[in-house]
Amino acid sequence: MIRRIAHRGPDDVAVARLPGAPVVMAHCRLSIIGTQDGAQPIHQTDDLLVANGEIYNHEDLRAILGESAFETASDSETILHLFRSGESRWISKLDGMFAFVLATRDRIVAARDPLGIKPLYVARIGEGYAFASELKAFDGIPVASVEAIPPGSLYDTRDGWRQWYRTPHGAAEAEADLDVGRTAHELRLVLEEAVAKWMVADVEVGSFLSGGLDSSIIAAIAQKVRAETGRGPLRTFAVGLEGSPDLLAARAVAEHIGSTHAERVFTPRDVAENLAHVIYHLESADVDLVRSAIPTLFAARLARADVKAVLTGEGADELFAGYAYHHAYVDDPRALADELTRALGTMHNINLQRVDRITMAESLEARTPFLDRDLIDFAQSIPATLKLCRTDPDSVESTGETTEKWILRKACADLLPQDLVWRKKAQFDEGSGTVEALQGALRSLLGRGGGAPVDRADEGALYERILRDRFEDAGRILNNAGSWTDARVAV
Template identity: 40%
Template sequence: MCGIFAIYCPRDGSCVEKFKLQQAIKYSRLQKHRGPDFHGYYQNEQTGDILCHERLAIMDLGCIQPIQGTQPDHQVIHNGEIYNHHKLRTTVLKEYSMSTTCDSEVIIFLYEKLRSGEICSLLDGVFAFALIYGDEFMAARDPIGVKPLYYGVDEKGRYMFSSEMKVIEKLCGKNELTAFPPGHYWTPSEGFVQYYKPAWLDYTLAAEPMDLKAIRETLIEATVKRLMSDAPIGVLLSGGLDSSLVSSIAVRRMRELGMPIRSFSIGLDETSPDLLAARKVAAFLGTEHHECTFTVEEGISILKKLIWHLETYDVTSVRASTPMYFLSKKISDLGIKVVLSGEGADEIFGGYLYFHNAPNDEEFQKETIRRVCLLSTADCLRADKSCMANHIEVRVPFLDKQFLNIAMLTAPQHKRPMEKDGRSVEKWILRKAFDVPENPYLPEEILWRQKEQFSDGVGYNWIDQLMEYCTKQVTDEQMATAAQKFPHNTPHTKEAYFIREVFHEHFGSDAAARTVLKWIPKWQANQDPSGRANQVHQKSIVQSKKTTENGHSAVLTQGLADKDSA
């Protein structure tokens, strides 16, 4: 995983000055945390186009980017992983002789052969890349936006592309700056072109019958392919359904391969809901389990640094990224570079508690599509940036293209919450797909456990005391004039105001503020994003008490992540 920065100079005379390479390198180093292993650069002397790369070595550990094609002016930089690169080398690209085993290399050779943005559709993986092919230039982003990418145009007409906004905000913020749309590529002649147009974008086509075997097998395949690495791998294990399933699948395959199996979880203390459940899952799976704790004071102390890394003022993202930042730091200190995680399942299957309130199947399906399409602004952004702050790559099997095709086209009536032991259970279809008594993937109380938001699951005091702290930092007078100071996405709570003010200190342009979308639950009177704000969660607490009084395990309803990030 890496950081990329690319500059294109128009050939029509509108670009009045070529960008200096040394200046480009300086700006690229603002994201050096994304790639501490190597940094490389290339400038086309004729056109002035530039490629800069900060590398976290995962595949072919000695490889340095940009990677050259068959000619010196054929170059590519890439952030992400191409899981089918071996297949491409032996099929579509079999006539080419390549110099590395790095997965990124296939991108420039695909372009040499096809000379079209449609190469993106041949790539199975996640990516943000930019390439130079002589006088030609192209940039692209993966289908869902798992990898971040920003686009801007500076006042001298130069086009810029970077993994993180901070690289180009001061250059482009007064002119044009936006997030590069997922599932698109860009060329000077075509502009933005949408190459990813899956059938599931049309909600009326979600009519497939429930196929538990297909769901199970495609998720297994998606997880196994993401074990591709020349660097050490771990699993994020929050103890919730999504991360636990990914961990269980990965552990089975890693054990077959003789690979070490390490799992990681975090909480405020040893009694945090996440740590209790994760401990149980780790014991069941037999992993080498590591726990991390942080204090509320420590969380508050890193907020300014964290928001600089996240490049968002979305309250949900900041709440959930704080524990993930501390956990990724511990993982990095242990020498792990890659972790698997459970992002995307709640969007695909309507797992957030507010989905219980969906008025009908049609609206349920529309909301799952909307949420998946917005992952690049929320869970994917949070997972990538909070972990890449400590140079850790996060891989997300639920967002595999094949798995998405199966799950998203399943008729919505099969994905809505269903009854289980007297209560309505979200993501019933996913749980049932892995409910295999003869060869269990998880303990039953984990498989059927209700979730809370990740920021809740690490310990309720985190959000409560964060809100209390922020309230003390913001006056009533400031709140009264919030709309004047922040007309776009005006903060409506003191917590949101405080976070927004910190963001504004780092990124002062209006364009930067417009890159952010706020995560707000639907069909819920209380707009606080915490899972505890939903009545379904409150009912589960009552059920938990009854279950405990009857002498059964309370883990089932102690809950995990409404946004199961780990």
């Protein structure tokens, strides 16, 4: 099982047993915090722990729990000591992205972060349990069932299931006395704090930069954080076809913020050669998910040559109404707020699955500051009427043109060139040129030469055939996969 997911952590692989209990754990490590002594599994007295992800408030927790209790500099060790505190809601004190399994001699506890940024699956084998970060770890193993541990959930073999986190419901209409300017200013402060928190590491953290609003905002703030703390320029990474809109926009942003920028141009041949690799690691044959995973792969490979961790803009569209289909809700803020809340709950097996699987396939950790818990709480309190509205950049008066993510644009307008701040959204696969390159790759793989474009049905069928060829238990993979189209609510 650990060999099949060894790409997630090439720095070290270790296996440990818990004496006196039928428990064995394995961990492949990508060392980010506590690089010298943070090896896992962590075995202390009668407890054994493996964890994936980052606990960003680990220094605060150390101060509260008592530094003398800690044996390593690892952020993951805080999980163990919080559990031992005996507090009923100990897990809610963890701030970050994480999935972990903790075992004592008579008990197993497994849990996942609020939105499921980090994956965790559980399988039944006879009377026992098996856990893993990816479905491929179970491939070919005769398990009775496999399911994802839901985001914000904890499973305890002694006490059963708990949903320890619930996404706060989004606000719809603005109060009569709401100060829009102050709201935008506070959003900016919360966002800056989130980015600074999610940059905590003992290694350098870079940033994906597609040239779109979300990644550009994150990169601009991250560059400020580095400057304020006396570090060198932020490293940013962009990919696309030669001359694609994303590459051109990313260059402009990088020049504007002063980052050290790298880019990679890919071709239809590159797409064809890497398609099977993408689908295997993605663990999905969903057309939209595969399309967006392709440029993510090239970006991850580019970034991994320089850094071990990157910031991404994932989550902004779900928090601030950034997708084209959201426009149908512009006259129904209550329905829009409900849809955004629902969409946040589906991210774990759609966009967050793509980001985790594809970056970790290249041994790169992706971080999503927009999905910081404090930022989620504040963003959900902002009325939907300020997220998607008929307006222009200088007025909240209705002009008939619908602007998505309006309050986010207003909050960050001074960070970036104005033409980019108010640039209309393009999907990553469109702006990078992936859709165009993919058509050439698909025609080549299907032996169609320069004929008519490959339609979605044939494209999806090809992806499923590729997936089935790569897995012994392909049905298990497909049954657990999310679908981007199914994740949208019809309006």
